[in-house]
Amino acid sequence: MKPFTNKLHLIYILLLALLPAAGFAQGPKPSAKITGSIITAENKPVEFATVSLLRAKDSSVVKGTLGTDKGTYTLNNIVPGNYVVKATAVGYTKGVSKTIAVNAPATFTVPAISVRASAKTLKTVNIQTAKPLLERKLDRMVMNVENSALAAGNSAMDILERAPGISIDKDDNISLNGKNGVTVMINDKLTYLSSAQLATLLRSTDGNNIATIELITNPSAKYDASGNSGIINIKLKKNRQVGTSGTLTAGAGYGIFWKDNESLSLNHKEGKLNIYTNISHNDENRENNINIKRVVQQSAGSTYFDQNSRLISPNHYNNYRVGADYDLSKKNTIGFVVNGYTNFESDSSSSATRIGKTIAVGDSSLKSNSQSLQHYTNFAANMNDRWQIDTLGQELSIDLDYSRFNNEVNANYLNSIYFANGSLKQAEYLRNQSPSIINIRTAKADYTYPFSKTLKLEAGAKFSNVKTDNNLLAELRNASGNYVNDPSRTNHFIYQEKIDAGYVNLGKSYKNTSFQLGVRAEYTTSNGYLVNSPPVVKHYLDFFPSVFINHSINKKNDIGFSYSRRIDRPDYGSLNPFVFYLDKYTYQQGNPFLKPQYTHALEVDYTWNKTINVALNYSHTTDVINQIILTDTVKKASYQTNLNLQVQNSYSMNFSSPYTIAKWWTGNANVNMFYNKFESNGLLGANLNDGSFAYQARATQNLTFIKGYRIEVTGVYRSARTNGIFNMKEQYTADAGVSHSFANKRANIKLNMSDIFNTRRNNVTSMYQSVNLEVHQKNESRVTRLTFTYSFGNNKIKARQHQTGADAEKSRVGGGN
Incomplete structure (x- = not known):
């Protein structure tokens, strides 16, 4: 208080x-x-x-x-x-x-x-209250991560996987309420990263620095129009307090390998100046085991592949964030933020593939070994100005952003083919160098004008310019033992995208009812240029309306309705046509001809007593960007890429409720049920018309029966589901943690274990036309962590917090993976 x-x-x-x-x-x-x-x-x-x-x-x-x-x-x-x-x-x-x-x-x-x-x-x-793990607000669900025992030592990726309605597949693609195409933001800023690079960023973000995770299923016109299934906004802690204060965190974990994490946050505020910084380091060695069974059908017969791969990834993550705010006057504050990371990854992969005309007997085998050294750096700078024009609420804010990503990947491959008797038939040595540079520049302004206490106008504009430069040098070792250029794979891809956007929102509130009408316009120019190939140029103008209506029936019953139109542009990595190998018969390739997908989304939600919430959602998406496996029957190879499917219709119901069993036992339950149907004529020579009902349930228990200690237990179950041509098997897991505060609540120690029973697996099958495969994947998921946190200095008065304006573009950065 x-x-x-x-x-x-x-x-x-x-x-x-x-x-x-x-x-x-x-x-x-x-x-x-x-x-x-x-x-x-x-x-x-x-x-x-x-x-x-x-x-x-x-x-x-x-x-x-x-x-x-x-x-x-x-x-x-x-x-x-x-x-x-x-x-x-x-x-x-x-x-x-x-x-x-x-x-x-x-x-x-x-x-x-x-x-x-x-x-x-x-x-x-002396009365103390703790925020519930889940809170339903006007237009979003908020997961309060701060002070949660399960956040101890975990990365942002680990915590996000525990958020209600969130699913993360074997390739780190994030879905919300069963739909792909989620926009991920950090402090209201788009991340502009491919799924692989976003996963790297989230794994390198210390969970102890996260305050909340916001799930916005139907964003207003003020937000960028990208994201057909909504926005996930990860808000980091930012302690801006009078005097000098800070937080020190150190932790260690063990699963199959040892892990450690350290972070330091400092803040100093004196007079009109506020300075803050955060640095963190994380060492994480992960293991990933994959078994792929597939069949390649040819006119002469079928060839069966049974592949077992083990990937070891020692990773070293280093993040930093420095910023300052200065009060020019009581109404005008300027500031800057500089943040970035320097991450090193070293992947070592070994796989053995049995190949034959029947499942039981192989007539040859392939053994593949690869070593990949990856260096990712990012530098981002933001300048901002917030001017409170008057005391009635008139306000103007301006953000200027620049971000640069440098991704360097050097990989060596050895593919050895053996006869059935075990003698060597052929050995192939390959190596790749794939530097990638992404530059992002954005500028945005937001203006608020209240006509009265009940009528408010919001308007703004944003301009973004993104350029990616991806270069792939592929080499093959010849008979003399020298590496020479492989012209069939070496290439250079440059992509540039400019978006000019503007929006208007008008909000009106009455005694028991409030509404907001808005529209956003975005004009996009994109140019994808593959060396020695004609450029792919696109120009398009789109309008994105939104409507929000909320009505309080009485003190305990509230109902709301929202509608919005959304767009998802392909991430820059998906547009990159380069080929990245797992082995000779398995690889990944981008598609520069991908079109953006468009979604109409409706939501009706009901809240009882400000706690129990039920939300019904419907969305209709065209030109659905979907991952697919294609087969090269000549090379007998299968490769992963993205295509545009024609239509996806999604229906979902989300239920969440906190509950109290005893004074020392509280919890939260969340159930999400959804039906996704995909339709696409002429897909691989047939018409796709498939859908399935699925659900996921989550329950979190908070126990405080031991004085001074807090225990959290979470259980999650995800049923089997369908996504395009893929069928995912069920998943279930349980996590638990305990925390204890001491030293006048400045110190805290947390012990937690994720996936206690080691049951978290990804099992996927696909039987469609020429695609016949079965994938079983097991990551290192059972990890025990011990984390110590100590807060020092003055923590009495908090000052302004600010988020920048370049986060939408960063979430789509590609290249390097």
């Missing part, structure tokens, strides 16, 4: 400062200064007390201020007269000084004002 009360004190002081003093309106007069201190009965300073200067004759308020954390205060520009000083503070009775006679332009020191502890108030202050 102290932060809230301090805010009330600040508001009170501002109001005091606005009260006119008759004596001040007569022109300049000699002025004096009054100083003093507020102490307790034990002679200790009272932090941040509210101090008022009163006229002695009538007790009218002349001036007000806020005491320091040392208990001192200063009142400037005091005209001659007789005064008394009154002091109030949370948890204490008020204190009043003796009369002070100010009769000269000098400094007058008031004897220390003593206040006594208020037993009644102290009882109120």
